[in-house]
Amino acid sequence: MAKINKNYNKLQAGYLFSEITKRTKAFQTNNPGVEIMRLGIGNTTEALPPSIIKGLRIGVEKLAQASTYTGYTDEQGDKRLRQALSDRYKKRGISAGAAEIFISDGAKPDTANIQSIFDVKSTVAVQDPVYPVYVDSNIIAGKKEIYYMVCEEKNGFIPSPPGKKVDLIYLCSPNNPTGAVATKAQLKKFVDYALNFKSIIIFDAAYSEYIQDPKLPRSIYEIPGSSKCAIEINSFSKSAGFTGVRLGWTVVPIGLITETSGPGKVNELWNRRQTTMFNGASNIAQEGGLAALSLEGQRECKKIIEYYMDNAKVIKQGLKSLGIVVFGGMNAPYLWIKTPRSLSSWEFFDKLLSEAHVVGTPGSGFGPHGEGYFRFSAFGHKENVQKAVRNIKKNLKL
Amino acid sequence: MAKINKNYNKLQAGYLFSEITKRTKAFQTNNPGVEIMRLGIGNTTEALPPSIIKGLRIGVEKLAQASTYTGYTDEQGDKRLRQALSDRYKKRGISAGAAEIFISDGAKPDTANIQSIFDVKSTVAVQDPVYPVYVDSNIIAGKKEIYYMVCEEKNGFIPSPPGKKVDLIYLCSPNNPTGAVATKAQLKKFVDYALNFKSIIIFDAAYSEYIQDPKLPRSIYEIPGSSKCAIEINSFSKSAGFTGVRLGWTVVPIGLITETSGPGKVNELWNRRQTTMFNGASNIAQEGGLAALSLEGQRECKKIIEYYMDNAKVIKQGLKSLGIVVFGGMNAPYLWIKTPRSLSSWEFFDKLLSEAHVVGTPGSGFGPHGEGYFRFSAFGHKENVQKAVRNIKKNLKL
Numbered sequence: 001m002a003k004i005n006k007n008y009n010k011l012q013a014g015y016l017f018s019e020i021t022k023r024t025k026a027f028q029t030n031n032p033g034v035e036i037m038r039l040g041i042g043n044t045t046e047a048l049p050p051s052i053i054k055g056l057r058i059g060v061e062k063l064a065q066a067s068t069y070t071g072y073t074d075e076q077g078d079k080r081l082r083q084a085l086s087d088r089y090k091k092r093g094i095s096a097g098a099a100e101i102f103i104s105d106g107a108k109p110d111t112a113n114i115q116s117i118f119d120v121k122s123t124v125a126v127q128d129p130v131y132p133v134y135v136d137s138n139i140i141a142g143k144k145e146i147y148y149m150v151c152e153e154k155n156g157f158i159p160s161p162p163g164k165k166v167d168l169i170y171l172c173s174p175n176n177p178t179g180a181v182a183t184k185a186q187l188k189k190f191v192d193y194a195l196n197f198k199s200i201i202i203f204d205a206a207y208s209e210y211i212q213d214p215k216l217p218r219s220i221y222e223i224p225g226s227s228k229c230a231i232e233i234n235s236f237s238k239s240a241g242f243t244g245v246r247l248g249w250t251v252v253p254i255g256l257i258t259e260t261s262g263p264g265k266v267n268e269l270w271n272r273r274q275t276t277m278f279n280g281a282s283n284i285a286q287e288g289g290l291a292a293l294s295l296e297g298q299r300e301c302k303k304i305i306e307y308y309m310d311n312a313k314v315i316k317q318g319l320k321s322l323g324i325v326v327f328g329g330m331n332a333p334y335l336w337i338k339t340p341r342s343l344s345s346w347e348f349f350d351k352l353l354s355e356a357h358v359v360g361t362p363g364s365g366f367g368p369h370g371e372g373y374f375r376f377s378a379f380g381h382k383e384n385v386q387k388a389v390r391n392i393k394k395n396l397k398l
Numbered sequence: 399m400a401k402i403n404k405n406y407n408k409l410q411a412g413y414l415f416s417e418i419t420k421r422t423k424a425f426q427t428n429n430p431g432v433e434i435m436r437l438g439i440g441n442t443t444e445a446l447p448p449s450i451i452k453g454l455r456i457g458v459e460k461l462a463q464a465s466t467y468t469g470y471t472d473e474q475g476d477k478r479l480r481q482a483l484s485d486r487y488k489k490r491g492i493s494a495g496a497a498e499i500f501i502s503d504g505a506k507p508d509t510a511n512i513q514s515i516f517d518v519k520s521t522v523a524v525q526d527p528v529y530p531v532y533v534d535s536n537i538i539a540g541k542k543e544i545y546y547m548v549c550e551e552k553n554g555f556i557p558s559p560p561g562k563k564v565d566l567i568y569l570c571s572p573n574n575p576t577g578a579v580a581t582k583a584q585l586k587k588f589v590d591y592a593l594n595f596k597s598i599i600i601f602d603a604a605y606s607e608y609i610q611d612p613k614l615p616r617s618i619y620e621i622p623g624s625s626k627c628a629i630e631i632n633s634f635s636k637s638a639g640f641t642g643v644r645l646g647w648t649v650v651p652i653g654l655i656t657e658t659s660g661p662g663k664v665n666e667l668w669n670r671r672q673t674t675m676f677n678g679a680s681n682i683a684q685e686g687g688l689a690a691l692s693l694e695g696q697r698e699c700k701k702i703i704e705y706y707m708d709n710a711k712v713i714k715q716g717l718k719s720l721g722i723v724v725f726g727g728m729n730a731p732y733l734w735i736k737t738p739r740s741l742s743s744w745e746f747f748d749k750l751l752s753e754a755h756v757v758g759t760p761g762s763g764f765g766p767h768g769e770g771y772f773r774f775s776a777f778g779h780k781e782n783v784q785k786a787v788r789n790i791k792k793n794l795k796l
Contacts, residue, residue, distance in 0.1 A: 002565040002598040002656040003517035008667050015673060043469040053462045056682065060454040063446045063643070066779065071441040071641030105503055105644070105677070112675035119401035120540060136674045140514060142540070167400040200400040243469030244681035245461070246503070258400040269406050275413060276534045277510035279503070282680045283642035284454065381464065 007140050016132065016365030017041065020349070027353050037388035039315065039376045040359045042176065042333065044241045046307060046381075048288075049300030052240060055291025059284035070283050075275045077103020077249070078286045084293040085249055094221040096251050100267060102274055103289075105281050106248040107206045107235035112137035113277070114202055114231060114250070115168070117269040118258075122167035127151050127159055129177055129366030129373070131204070134170040150369050151178055157327065157336065158182045161193035168200050169193075171220070174207040177366045177375040178336040179328015181216050187223045194229035198259045200266075201230040206248075209239035209305055211331045227253040231266075238333065240292040240301045247285040308333050311385040312378035318389035319376075322398055333378040336363070340398050348374050356392045405538050414530065414763030415439065418747070425751050435786035437713065437774045438757045440574065440731070442639045444705060444779075446686075447698030450638060453689025457682035468681050473673045475501020475647070476684045482691040483647060492619040494649050498665060500672055501687075503679050504646040505604045505633035510535035511675070512600055512629060512648070513566070515667040516656075520565035525549050525557055527575055527764030527771070529602070532568040548767050549576055555725065555734065556580045559591035566598050567591075569618075572605040575764045575773040576734040577726015579614045585621045592627035596657045598664075599628040604646075607637035607703055609729045625651040629664075636731065638690040638699045645683040706731050709783040710776035716787035717774075720796055731776040734761070738796050746772050754790045 024036060048056070062068040076082065082098040089096040104110050112133050115122075120142050126134050128148035135146055147166050149159035157180035162169070171190060173182040194201050203220035211218050220230045235248035256266045291297045312329040319326050319337060329335035337360075339348040345362030352358050352374075363373030378385070422434060446454070460466040474480065480496035487494040502508050510531050513520075518540050524532045526546035533544055545564050547557035555578035560567070569588060571580040580588075592599050601618035609616050618628045633646035654664045689695045710727040717724050717735060727733035735758075737746040743760030750756050750772075761771030776783070 001563060001596050002520060003658040004656055004663065004667060005515050005517055006658075008515065008670055011670065011674075041470075045464070045467065045469065047464045047467045048461045050462075053458060056458045056461070057455070060451060060458055060682075063454070063639075064448075064451045066443070066445045069443065069445045069639075071443065071635075071639070072439075073642060105680070108677040109675060116538060117403050117406065119403055122400060133674060140671070140674065142518060165399060198399050237469075241461075241467075241469070244467075244471060244678070246677065246680045258402055260401040260404075265402065269402060272406055272409065273538070276409075276531060276538065277507060279506040279644065280642070282503070282644045282683055284458075284682055285680055379469075 005140065007142055010139050011136050012132070016361070020359065020361065023349065024353065024359050034357055036357050036359060037384060037391060038359045039380065039385065039388050040361045042238070042377050042379060044238065044243045044379055046241060046304050048241050049297070049304065051294060051296045051300055052288050052291045055297070056245070056284055056288040059287030062287070063283070073280065073283060075280055076271065077101070077281060078283070078290070081286050081290050084290060088293060089219070089221070092219065094219055096221065096253070100251055100253050102250045102252065102270060103281050103286065104248045104250060104274070104278065105246040106237060107204060107233050108133055110233045110248055110250045111170070111202065111204055113273065114233070114270070115141055115143065116273050117266065118168060118200070123147060125149055125162045125166040125169045127170070127172065127175065128368060129363060129370030130170070131172055131176050132366065148367065151180070152369055153338070156180060158186050161190050165197050166199060168202060170202045170204065172204040174210055174332035175334070176207065177334055177361065177363065177370065179332035179334035181211060181331045184217050184223060187217055187220060191220070191223045191226045191229060195225050198257065199229065200256070200258060201226070203230050203232045205232055205234045207238055207332050208234065209301070210309065210333050212309065213331055216331055221251070227255045228257055231256070236289050236292055239305065240289070240297070241304060242285070242288070245285045245288055247281050247289045307382065308378045311380060311382060314385055314389055315376050315378065318393055322393060322396065329378065335376040335378070337374040337376060339372050339374055342372065345371055345374055352392070352396065355397055356395045358388045358392055403538065405540055408537050409534050410530070414759070418757065418759065421747065422751065422757050432755055434755050434757060435782055435789065436757045437778065437783065437786050438759045440636070440775050440777060442636065442641045442777055444639060444702050446639050447695070447702065449692060449694045449698055450686050450689045453695070454643070454682055454686040457685030460685070461681070471678065471681060473678055474669065475499070475679060476681070476688070479684050479688050482688060486691060487617070487619070490617065492617055493625070494619065494651070498649055498651050500648045500650065500668060501679050501684065502646045502648060502672070502676065503644040504635060505602060505631050506531055508631045508646055508648045509568070509600065509602055511671065512631070512668070513539055513541065514671050515664065516566060516598070521545060523547055523560045523564040523567045525568070525570065525573065526766060527761060527768030528568070529570055529574050530764065546765065549578070550767055554578060556584050559588050563595050564597060566600060568600045568602065570602040572608055572730035573732070574605065575732055575759065575761065575768065577730035577732035579609060579729045582615050582621060585615055585618060589618070589621045589624045589627060593623050596655065597627065598654070598656060599624070601628050601630045603630055604633045605636055605730050606632065607699070608707065608731050610707065611729055614729055619649070625653045626655055629654070634687050634690055637703070638687070638695070639702060640683070640686070643683045643686055645679050645687045705780065706776045709778060709780060712783055712787055713774050713776065716791055720791060720794065727776065733774040733776070735772040735774060737770050737772055740770065743769055743772055750790070750794065753795055754786070754793045756786045756790055
């Protein structure tokens with residue numbers, strides 16, 4: 001008498017991107033031959049740089065010889081890779097030991113699965129608008145109470161800590177979708193809150209390498225006290241073009257404590273979760289990650305990030321020249337647009353598609369406070385981005 | 399006031415393999431210079447064959463050029479790979495469409511995560527002894543009732559369906575750890591049971607390619623009616639040496655029904671689970687998987703399987719010559735040994751390690767009915783396996 005998990009019925013019907021695909025396809029069917037340009041999805045488009053390709057090749061060639069072949073290896077991730085990440089944190093003045101770092105197949109699975117180690121009765125705070133995975137994963141697991149922290153123009157899209165006690169707080173900075181980046185002072189408020197209420201912050205730093213302003217924190221661990229209350233999740237997807245290669249990591253400090261557990265326990269639980277329900281990242285991807293963290297790899301990755309950030313500038317300037325209000329895009333690959341003439345997010349989507357043949361992402365798809373906003377992504381080939389912006393400037397009727 | 403998920407405390411303390419590592423290390427410390435041989439863990443050891451290496455190289459080189467680079471792709475998996483799997487099922491007389499196949503990073507995550515789409519109140523039946531992931535993943539998720547189906551010598555280690563109604567039934571055939579393979583008649587009993595009670599069978603076929611006897615079913619879908627009641631999980635790990643590359647798949651038939659859902663729904667739920675909490679298998683691994691399914695790839699993989707099965711023969715003959723009772727190893731890479739002189743599984747582990755310097759896996763680690771048994775694995779370099787068997791024959795005091 002098998003029954004389904006009814007929590008799935010509580011999820012917002014249809015994922016944002018499937019509705020976008022549907023409307024785009026309908027437009028294409030009705031307008032054959034019209035070229036559609038995409039400034040929408042956060043998907044990397046540029047080739048992997050030489051040193052990473054070299055690393056991936058090493059990964060493959062090792063598997064071709066019995067003497068270097070590896071099957072299952074260290075379940076927490078290649079020790080060399082964890083050490084290289086630890087060393088990078090160290091250079092930034094952060095102590096995160098190899099035993100505190102867990103290699104995974106990406107930040108999305110980790111942000112989705114991390115809730116497993118916390119009580120099903122946990123209350124959960126998220127930003128609104130928000131990356132949907134935080135909310136959906138908690139609802140699927142049966143968590144009942146989601147507290148939305150409003151991100152709006154008047155707080156610069158960075159909320160204050162919740163006005164009530166919550167157990168888990170998801171923060172994404174640089175933010176998807178708003179492109180806003182929390183300052184150290186803003187993050188300190190959350191760390192103080194978490195230390196006070198023994199809450200756990202789950203800090204999604206997937207876009208940290210897009211930060212240009214050296215004063216802005218690229219890790220929650222730049223805030224004193226955070227290693228007692230914060231888990232940090234990061235990824236090679238956006239920093240090294242690994243969206244399809246699949247590699248990420250999560251830092252679970254030994255010193256983390258909860259109301260019901262002392263030092264070491266949360267780290268141990270995440271280890272248990274991962275060794276039970278995951279089987280390690282691809283050894284090929286891990287060789288690639290190691291190459292990405294080399295000096296040459298870091299230099300090459302930085303150039304690709306600059307390439308995307310140049311796209312962000314092109315989009316920002318183009319839209320501003322039309323009098324459109326644009327946020328983000330300075331320290332993040334996302335631009336957050338206030339829709340002109342108070343159009344709804346989906347009204348602007350349709351207008352942009354039909355007039356300029358450009359596809360973007362309706363802000364309302366990220367939560368109620370995304371309504372009236374629109375997300376552009378800086379990922380894309382420069383020529384395509386330039387063309388899309390030209391088309392918007394020429395054809396969008398404001 | 400964050401609290402941990404207390405279900406983790408209900409898991410058997412310490413994973414089987416960490417205890418093995420601990421005792422092995424202790425022996426090494428006390429006996430420096432002694433060479434330890436491993437016939438224990440189910441980890442592949444032989445190099446990937448040329449056609450798969452070629453496929454993986456293609457995967458890497460595609461990422462080196464912007465024109466062939468891919469980031470996120472089809473979330474359900476590369477359509478070509480799903481079609482190739484569908485075609486292989488078709489050759490075997492099974493209808494499994496590309497829309498029913500979900501590519502993943504391995505069978506372990508899928509067997510662990512599949513429970514997410516079913517009611518937390520589901521009752522779960524598993525074989526005893528059993529691959530620990532089925533039980534642990536359900537306990538972590540808060541499922542309360544586990545029904546153990548006894549596998550023992552008198553039923554040939556293949557149980558009958560539960561004597562009471564259960565919602566979910568995990569079956570692994572060829573079995574890890576016992577190496578037993580269910581016949582069509584035996585599987586039919588489970589399918590009849592599931593159709594009768596609207597239960598769902600979760601069929602772990604990760605070792606299917608090790609079946610030598612053409613009469614034995616390599617898929618649950620060889621049993622009529624099964625596409626209404628069975629999910630099948632499989633992997634490239636053991637069939638193509640992908641333990642470190644990470645690639646698997648799950649078949650969720652459109653026609654599957656539960657008590658609370660009609661056709662299509664379970665497929666849709668797994669799609670929702672995977673698109674929310676997973677982000678696709680590595681595109682490099684998927685190119686490798688495609689190569690593994692080519693005619694040449696299949697021929698090469700078969701040779702590697704024969705290599706491991708030759709190891710199984712060597713182990714089986716060696717142990718039998720000592721008068722030890724050995725099951726399995728005919729259609730599976732695992733051999734299931736009745737410990738001599740009624741030793742407990744861990745007593746035999748210690749004896750084998752201290753006298754023959756060979757590490758295996760205590761059967762009791764797989765469940766109460768594994769007590770008094772011991773698992774050997776056929777994975778390993780031929781020379782090492784031969785040496786281990788020679789050492790057992792020479793030094794094990796029976």
